[in-house]
Amino acid sequence: MTRKLLVEVAGVVCAPVEQVWTAVLGDAPDHPMRTERGDHTVAYQGGWWYRGEWSVTPHAEGSTLLHRVYCVAGPYWAVALANKGFAGFGRRTRRSFAEGLAGIGERLGCATRLVQR
Structure with a gap:
């Protein structure tokens, strides 16, 4: 499969991996x-170009939640052209991730924070 990474964003959730994993699956x-699905990883692929991959791994403060979005259609230039060069896509993805991360923290009753990557 051809794929190009468009955006990657991560956050820390101050809760055990299993709790965070359950919350991530609830946000399908x-x-x-x-x-x-894999071991604490899930990928959603749809539309004609989108693939979003999520993973939860241990972190000293609890868990790291990582989200990557790939373009899986090709040629990439044609997909980018059809999507206006993905203008603002990274910013919107990060904002949506931050909102979802905060929501997970609220549901689990724990702190969360974005991680710069």
């Missing part, structure tokens, strides 16, 4: 997408 997309 509400539209039809192909889903692939």
Whole structure:
């Protein structure tokens, strides 16, 4: 599969991996997408170019939640052209991730913070 990383964002959730993993699975997309699951990883692929991968790993403060978005259609230049060069996509993705991270923290009753990558 051809894929190009468009954006990567991460955060720390001050809760155990299993609790965060359960919360991540509860936030699944509400539209039809192909889903692939691994050990504390999940990928959602849909539309004609989108693939979002999520993973939860141990961190000294609890867990790290990592989200990566890939373009899986090619050629990339054509996808970028059709999507206006993905202008603002990274910013919107980071904002949405930050909101979701805060929501997980609220549901689990713990602190969260974004990590610069």
